[in-house]
Amino acid sequence: MxxxxxxxxxxxxxxxxxxxxxxxxxxxxxxxxxxxxxxxFAFMQDPSSAALLLRSSADTASNATIGFLLGSLVGFTLACSGSVWTGLGPGLATFATFVNATPLIALGPLLIVTVGEEVTPAATAGLAVFFSVFIATLSGLQDTNRDQSDVLSIYGSGKIRALICVRIPNAMPKVMDGLKLGTTAAVLGAIIGEWFGAPTGLGVILVSAMQNFQIELLWASALCGTVLSGLSFFLLAAIQTQFIKRLV
Amino acid sequence: MSFDAPTPPPTLLEPSPAPCTSGQALTSTGRPITLRSVGKTYALDDGQSTVRAIDNVSMDIAAGEFIAIIGPSGSGKSTLVRMIAGLEEISEGDITIAGDSPRALIAQQRLGMAMQDHGLMAWLSVRQNIALPFRLSGKVPDEARIDRLLQLIGLADFADVRPTQLSGGMKQRVSLARALVLEPDVLILDEPFGALDAVTRRQMNQELQKIWADKPTTTLLVTHSLEEAVLLADRVCVMSPRPGTIASVHSVPLPRPRTLATTFDETFRQLVASIAKEFDAICGLGDAL
Structure with missing residues (x-):
């Protein structure tokens, strides 16, 4: 075709x-x-609805972006640490699995009472991203083939230098896959975080519209969330394509 | 012309006096290698069974000597050179390189190695791949040396190209340049030309000779090609099937530099035929001939 x-x-x-x-x-x-x-669409074109949806979408995008950056950074750093200090690896993997196994819906209320409702959406977004980036990075770092490992051994490179010069660049295609999956997870995580009582965001609109049976607003908010997820996914896919093209 | 008759299975192989040269003598560099009763046993995944890969190999290799190792598949050729390179633990015996352990040689970044799958980094250019040993060992890349190697391997025009855009022969040349960039005292070539077609392989043999003649370092070449072994080496070691031992050693009395014309030389052909006959006998093909 x-x-x-x-x-x-x-x-x-x-x-x-x-x-x-x-x-x-x-x-x-x-x-x-x-x-x-x-x-x-008629509802969404209404100036007051459009302003509300745009403002809420921007807040959710902001929470998702902060969460995405933090979750990715923590996931990537922990995976690299597990690769360099191999003794840490199993413990970190268990911790990541534990975090991933705990439903965000259960973590949301806990975060509200610990970090506060302002920070909760970014925190849930970060937790949603963390696991996919951690696993993708760890898998990529372990992906070095025997010949590449031999090259590292022969030139007596230390673990940190081997990580920077060979293992991380070699892992980048998988890391990018993890980040791509993380974008949609970040939007979902931010919306769930907002659901639990954040002052603004699509999650807040969704709860309010559902409780007040504002069907058009409910659907419009869901559509905005979907568009946000889709846009972030395609943006990262485009970055990945360019990145991989430069990498290989 | 005469050549050395195949020696009986030795327990200790003495180094050849010096690489056989004609004209100007080559200045040998590199370090001598000594193997004493080296053995290797692998434990299988079930945790109980073992496989004896190498058995009682003893050998003396002179500094600057070029040794080719041939043998049937599974005879432990790669295992042997990987043990010399410090990439595999030895089960028993001893390997020393100028009195030091292979690990000491690695710590000093005095070992170079090229393998069949070249091990080039796909995200680095040709130049960056050749410079990688400098970066891995924390040294500032010697750009002049890299330029010289690029010229030597004929890839100066491809310095900024990624390995994915190179042919198999070109990749092997880059791998060879990378192995040589730190001017190693010991060079290990583990079937570097195994995946190449016959024409490219012959070209690569000439490239390798040119590079080696530039600075004759102690070199171990694992190969399946008898012609390649005889063309390049000072001595050819034939390994027996598993468990691998050195079944015989053949000195190559051909003058250097050796060219493709050397392969038509009567001495060359007789030596190849002699080793081939012995090789077939070792592999149990003697009756089939």
Whole structure:
């Protein structure tokens, strides 16, 4: 299938989705809680709604970005530490698994009472990103093949120098994969963090709209969250493509 | 012309007096290597079974000598050179390089090694790959030396190219240059040309001769090619099937520099035929001939 046919197939599939969504909303196939797309976009174009959604999206994006940067940094640093000081590796892996196994929904209230509601969204975003970056980095660092390991051994390089000169560059494709997965996790983590009582953000709007049965606002907030996730994912995918092109 | 008859299986191999040269004598560098009753036993994954890979290998290699090691697959050729390089622990016996352990040589960054899969770093350019040993050992890259090696391997125009854009032969040349960049006292070549086609391999043999002649360092070459072994080495060691031992050693009385024309020389052909016959006998193919 060439590029044009692939694009045509995508257009057909997407148009069908839009068409059936619109039809389901107009004909109330799924009840009154399923709005038509036209009604949804009309609501989003309303100046007051648009301002609220934009402001909330910006807050969520800000929380997600801070969480993404912090979670990635901690995940990457701990994985590198585990690779250099191999004695730390199993303990760090267990810690990361424990953090990942604890549901964010359970951590949210704990964070609210410990770090406060202002910081909780960024913290939950960071926790959501941490595991994927940690595992991807650790896996990438262990990916050095025998010939590369021999080169490191033959030139008597220390662990830190080997890490900087060979292991980290070699791990970067996997690290980028981890970061790419982390972008969507960061948006989700930020929204969950906001859900628990942050002053602003899409999570706050979602809770409020759900409790007040503001169907269009609820759907519009969810759509904004999806767009935010998608944009961050594609942004990182574009960076990854350029990065890998330079790397290999 | 005559050549040395195959020697019986030795327990101690004496170094050849000096690399056989014609014209101007080569200035040998490098360090002598001594192996005494070296053995290697691997424990298998079940934790109980073991495999005897190398058995009672003793050998004296002179400073600046070029040794080729041939043998059937699984005879422990790579294991032997990896033990000399300090990359594998020895199970028994002793390996010394000018009186020091292989680890001491590594600590001094006096060892160079090129392998079949070249081990080049995909994200580094040719120049950066050659400079890598400097960076790994915390030294400032000697750009003049790197330039000279780039010229020597004929890749000066490809200095800024990534390995993915190079052919197999070019990658091996880069690997060879990287192995030589710190001017090692011991050079180990573990089937570096094994994956190359016949023409490229012959070209690489000439490149290696040129580089080695520039600074004849103690060199161990593992190869499956008898012709390559005889063309390049001062002595050819034939290993027996597992557990690997040195079955015989053949001195190569051909003058240097050796060229492709050398391969048509009667002495060369007789020596290759003689080693091949013995090699086949070692591998149990004698009756098939």
């Amino acid at each position: 060439n590029r044009t046919s692939r694009f045509a197939s995508w257009c057909i599939g997407f148009s069908l989705l839009i068409f059936f969504w619109e039809l389901a909303g107009r004909e109330n196939w799924l009840g009154s809680a399923w709005p038509s797309l036209s009604a949804l």
